[in-house]
Amino acid sequence: MGQVVWQSGEAYEAYVGRWSRRVAETFVSWLDVPAGRRWLDVGCGTGALTARIRTTAAPREVVGVDRSTGFLASARTEGVPLCAGDAAALPLANDTFDVVVSGLALNFVGDPPSAVHEFARVAAPGGTVAAYVWDYADGMEMMQHFWTAALELDPAVIRGDSFPICHEDALANAWTAAGLRDVTTRRIEIPTVFAGFDDYWQPFLGGQGPAPSYVATRPEPDREALRSLLQSRLPIAPDGSIPLTAAAWAVRGTP
Incomplete structure (x- = not known):
């Protein structure tokens, strides 16, 4: 399928960024970190989690x-210092932050275990290291409908979002392996109601993420066949909206 591209903030926002903000709300509340702490958001993207931290924590x-x-250039993070860096090799000093978080990024890191070790390295003793990732296996209805239809039309397709780290046990094990203590997990489920079929389908044409990257490789007749099959299968309400749900797994631990 080729390399997954993450550069355009606008395309990401239409695809899954808008739903990330709702997960971030529950995630930050769950962490319940006292005021006045130093936070690091790794894989901050367009700033959904960062914004929630600023406004509520x-x-x-x-x-x-x-x-x-590209994401850093379009990040909605007024007043927040931003820097380019790899999650598995953070350009930051040891024991610097009270809270290290990451939202929807670990599955796109080349070496997730190394990234979690880096989270633990830059976190201060007694602080918090936490993250959340989409539950692609069982919780992302918009993706499940997409890949089911794609596989029916193209039996050779390999689902592009089968990430090993996106499971409760995998997250807990990664946190424990990094030497973090008191590791706990939770599932966060949110509604993802699309205004209509175009609101659902158009983001898949943005070329970002596994599913849109797959669509970008298909000739026009194949894209149209996939579009038609999805339109016939999705649960469309009488008002034209498409009520789906999305779930994420969250994990936290203490250095």
Whole structure:
């Protein structure tokens, strides 16, 4: 399928960024970190989690790191220092942050275990290291409908979002292996209601993420066949909306 591209903030926002903000709301509330702490958001992307931290957690400081210069350029993170960097090799000092978080990024890191070790390295003793990832296996209805239809039309397709780290046990094991203590997990489920079929389908044409990257490789007749099959299968309400749900797995631990 080729390399997954993450560069355009606008395309990402239409695809899954808008839903990330809802997960971030529950995630930050679950962490329940006291005010006045220093936060690091690894894989900050367009700033969904960073914005939630700024508006509800009363931090002393928030720093964002992301390897995508395109995302950093479009990040909605006014007043937040941003830097380009790899999650598995953070350009930051040891024991620097009270809270290290990552939202929807670990599955796109080349070496997730190394990234979690880096999270633990830059976190201060007694602080918090936490993350969340989409539950692609069982919780992302928009993706499940897409890949089911794609596989029916193209039996040779390999689902592009089968990420090993996107499971409760895998997250807990990665946190424990990094030397983090008191590791706990939780599932976060949110509604993802699309205004209509175009609201669902158009983001898949943005070329970002596994499913849109797959669509970009298909000739026009194949794309149209996939579009038609999805339109016939999705649960469309009387008002034209498409009510689906999305779920993420969250994990936290203490250095």
